[in-house]
Amino acid sequence: xxxxxxxxxxxxxxxxxxxxxxxxxxxxxxxxxxxxxxxxxxxxxxxxxxxxxxxxxxxxxxxxxxxxxxxxxxxxxxxxxxxxxxxxxxxxxxxxxxxxxxxxxxxxxxxxxxxxxxxxxxxxxxxxxxxxxxxxxxxxxxxxxxxxxxxxxxxxxxxxxxxxxxxxxxxxxxxxxxxxxxxxxxxxxxxxxxxxxxxxxxxxxxxxxxxxxxxxxxxxxxxxxxxxxxxxxxxxxxxxxxxxxxxxxxxxxxxxxxxxxxxxxxxxxxxxxxxxxxxxxxxxxxxxxxxxxxxxxxxxxxx
Amino acid sequence: xxxxxxxxxxxxxxxxxxxxxxxxxxxxxxxxxxxxxxxxxxxxxxxxxxxxxxxxxxxxxxxxxxxxxxxxxxxxxxxxxxxxxxxxxxxxxxxxxxxxxxxxxxxxxxxxxxxxxxxxxxxxxxxxxxxxxxxxxxxxxxxxxxxxxxxxxxxxxxxxxxxxxxxxxxxxxxxxxxxxxxxxxxxxxxx
Numbered sequence: 017x018x019x020x021x022x023x024x025x026x027x028x029x030x031x032x033x034x035x036x037x038x039x040x041x042x043x044x045x046x047x048x049x050x051x052x053x054x055x056x057x058x059x060x061x062x063x064x065x066x067x068x069x070x071x072x073x074x075x076x077x078x079x080x081x082x083x084x085x086x087x088x089x090x091x092x093x094x095x096x097x098x099x100x101x102x103x104x105x106x107x108x109x110x111x112x113x114x115x116x117x118x119x120x121x122x123x124x125x126x127x128x129x130x131x132x133x134x135x136x137x138x139x140x141x142x143x144x145x146x147x148x149x150x151x152x153x154x155x156x157x158x159x160x161x162x163x164x165x166x167x168x169x170x171x172x173x174x175x176x177x178x179x180x181x182x183x184x185x186x187x188x189x190x191x192x193x194x195x196x197x198x199x200x201x202x203x204x205x206x207x208x209x210x211x212x213x214x215x216x217x218x219x220x221x222x223x224x225x226x227x228x229x230x231x232x233x234x235x236x237x238x239x240x241x242x243x244x245x246x247x248x249x250x251x252x253x254x255x256x257x258x259x260x261x262x263x264x265x266x267x268x269x270x271x272x273x274x275x276x277x278x279x280x281x282x283x284x285x286x287x288x289x290x291x292x293x294x295x296x297x298x299x300x301x302x303x304x305x306x307x308x309x310x311x312x313x314x315x316x317x318x319x
Numbered sequence: 320x321x322x323x324x325x326x327x328x329x330x331x332x333x334x335x336x337x338x339x340x341x342x343x344x345x346x347x348x349x350x351x352x353x354x355x356x357x358x359x360x361x362x363x364x365x366x367x368x369x370x371x372x373x374x375x376x377x378x379x380x381x382x383x384x385x386x387x388x389x390x391x392x393x394x395x396x397x398x399x400x401x402x403x404x405x406x407x408x409x410x411x412x413x414x415x416x417x418x419x420x421x422x423x424x425x426x427x428x429x430x431x432x433x434x435x436x437x438x439x440x441x442x443x444x445x446x447x448x449x450x451x452x453x454x455x456x457x458x459x460x461x462x463x464x465x466x467x468x469x470x471x472x473x474x475x476x477x478x479x480x481x482x483x484x485x486x487x488x489x490x491x492x493x494x495x496x497x498x499x500x501x502x503x504x505x506x507x508x509x510x
Binding site: 144258262263265266267268269270271272273 | 365399401403437438457474475476478479481482498499501502503504505
């Protein structure tokens with residue numbers, strides 16, 4: 017991995033390592049449970065591995081599809097390409113592909129298994145709302161996700177939850193099927209499988225919470241690196257204010273054009289999860305602004 | 320919608336709520352004292368032309384339907400780029416402007432055009448130009464609620480000012496709570 021010119025934050029690193037270690041402990045517990053079950057061990061691993069691998073390998077296509085984004089050429093979106101070109105030169109990283117989603121919700125995301133296969137995507141809503149400087153800050157945040165390999169990290173992190181879910185389901189089937197015929201010999205087994213099922217539910221929940229925490233740390237890390245890359249944390253802060261909270265919810269769509277679909281008007285869900293989607297699985301706005309203003313002071317030498 | 324409407328996939332046409340219009344003159348006082356915005360004297364009623372109980376396709380049809388006294392109000396009909404009709408009224412007195420617009424509404428509703436009413440817009444401009452820019456108060460007939468719209472360029476709006484209007488008018492006007500309904504009206508003919 018080529019080293020990008022993006023610095024890291026020691027305190028944030030410690031928290032991320034702790035979260036990662038806790039996830040590792042969960043992995044061990046789930047493997048222990050599998051060993052206790054004795055059966056179908058390889059089968060579970062193979063299925064979980066295949067699911068994780070496809071999630072990882074096709075992450076760009078999955079995220080682009082779920083956001084209805086399409087790739088754009090430099091001729092179609094010269095401004096967007098020019099900003100990304102400049103940032104990639106600054107950060108010394110390969111230029112990712114660029115996509116645009118034709119929706120009014122202000123959002124941006126980065127996805128793809130490696131910096132070489134990455135896609136950085138912005139919605140029409142974010143491009144309409146932000147100034148060029150603010151858009152640059154948001155894209156710097158997204159490029160930081162690419163440089164940090166957040167898709168790989170989050171895919172591996174979410175693997176525990178997936179594994180726990182699979183084990184739980186198999187234990188449940190086992191209990192149901194086993195309970196049917198020759199009951200006497202299987203009484204004990206059924207009880208074990210019930211326990212396994214409960215344990216895997218608990219592990220799923222804990223893994224989910226840890227994964228979300230990790231996701232928030234990664235967001236803060238990307239905020240930091242992006243802000244350092246452009247050298248102006250305050251610009252990223254103003255972009256955040258303009259696209260989240262109340263202001264972000266005020267549409268740019270024309271009332272007269274939206275009128276026909278008012279009956280079907282529901283709040284569109286943002287794609288989150290492994291696609292490192294900006295501004296949804298996320299630290300609170302206040303936290304991000306605090307971190308950015310602290311960074312601003314550090315950059316000005318008042319640390 | 321009731322259960323059977325859902326089962327059979329029917330939608331009832333939504334009748335407009337007209338009464339909340341009269342809350343505007345009170346709110347105008349707050350706008351003047353808090354944000355230095357005064358009524359511009361212009362208002363518009365936006366609706367989609369088409370066949371109601373009677374044919375109203377030409378502008379003359381609409382005007383004869385509304386039956387305005389000549390000279391009492393400056394009233395014109397305009398068609399915008401998106402094919403919507405605008406009844407444009409001018410009157411320096413906001414109370415009268417609201418009343419005239421309301422009576423036009425009622426006439427359209429009587430003739431079966433109620434479901435076609437989209438919104439009413441009242442212009443407000445800074446008392447001491449340039450100030451912070453003009454604001455339009457938009458009334459949604461289907462929701463019976465108001466929201467501010469402050470366009471500053473072809474496709475840009477001053478969200479900060481709009482949110483400030485909301486914070487001042489919160490008690491005077493039924494402001495649309497769902498911000499995602501604060502749709503833009505780009506290039507609207509009301510100044």
